Structures are given as C-alpha cells and as structure tokens.
Amino acid sequence: MNSVQQTGKKPGLPVLCLAVLIILLGLPLVIMGVQLAALGGSFYYVLFGAAIIAAGGLMLFGSVNGAFLYLVAWLVTIPWSLWEAGLDGWGLLPRLLGPTIIAILVALTIPALRGTSAAAVSSRGGHA
Numbered sequence: 001m002n003s004v005q006q007t008g009k010k011p012g013l014p015v016l017c018l019a020v021l022i023i024l025l026g027l028p029l030v031i032m033g034v035q036l037a038a039l040g041g042s043f044y045y046v047l048f049g050a051a052i053i054a055a056g057g058l059m060l061f062g063s064v065n066g067a068f069l070y071l072v073a074w075l076v077t078i079p080w081s082l083w084e085a086g087l088d089g090w091g092l093l094p095r096l097l098g099p100t101i102i103a104i105l106v107a108l109t110i111p112a113l114r115g116t117s118a119a120a121v122s123s124r125g126g127h128a
Contacts, residue, residue: 011062015109022056044080048073064113067106074103
C-alpha cells in the first residue's frame with residue numbers, strides 16, 4: 001500500500017486548482033518571509049506560508065483538514081493584521097483582502113472535500 005491513503009473519490013477540478021493556487025501563493029511567502037525574518041522582521045509570513053502550503057497539499061489529497069487549516073491560518077491573520085497596521089483601512093487592505101477572498105473560496109470547497117473524506121472512510125470499512 002502507498003504511504004498516502006488513496007481516497008475512493010478524488011476532489012473535483014475546481015478544488016484541485018484552488019489547492020495548487022494556495023500552494024503557489026505559499027511558496028513566495030515562505031521564501032521572502034525567511035528573508036524578512038533574517039532582517040529582523042516578522043516571522044508571520046514564514047508561518048502563514050508554511051501553513052497554507054500544508055493546507056493546499058492536504059486539499060490536493062482530498063482532505064477537508066486542508067480547508068480547516070487554511071481557515072485557521074486566515075483567522076490568525078486578522079489579529080496579526082490589526083497589530084501590524086492598526087485600524088488604518090489602507091494598511092489592512094493588502095493584509096486581509098487576498099487571504100479573505102481565498103478563505104471564501106476555501107470555505108466553498110468544504111462540502112466537496114467532505115464528500116471525498118467520507119468516501120475514503122467508507123472505502124476503508126468505516127462509517128461515513
């Protein structure tokens with residue numbers, strides 16, 4: 001048996017595309033976040049980038065946990081943004097707009113991902 005559990009049902013193309021997009025968005029966050037942290041800046045970008053890369057990877061394999069991981073990372077982004085920019089709307093915009101749009105799309109994938117997770121459980125003989 002492979003080290004990665006095969007699910008009975010694969011996630012649909014929109015979920016796969018979103019998962020790949022999330023991974024691709026996370027890579028520069030980690031790379032440039034490490035550079036920023038080395039200069040004495042915030043470690044937030046490294047942590048957020050790593051979290052969303054992991055979330056995208058989980059979503060690629062049809063795990064609803066990937067969606068929940070992204071949403072938790074997004075929720076952590078809100079207080080960090082407020083701490084970083086205060087209540088300045090223009091300062092908050094670049095920190096929150098993109099992640100929030102992706103969070104909405106991720107939330108919309110939860111029913112599809114739950115379907116693939118349920119298929120995986122039932123194919124292993126568990127209860128769906």
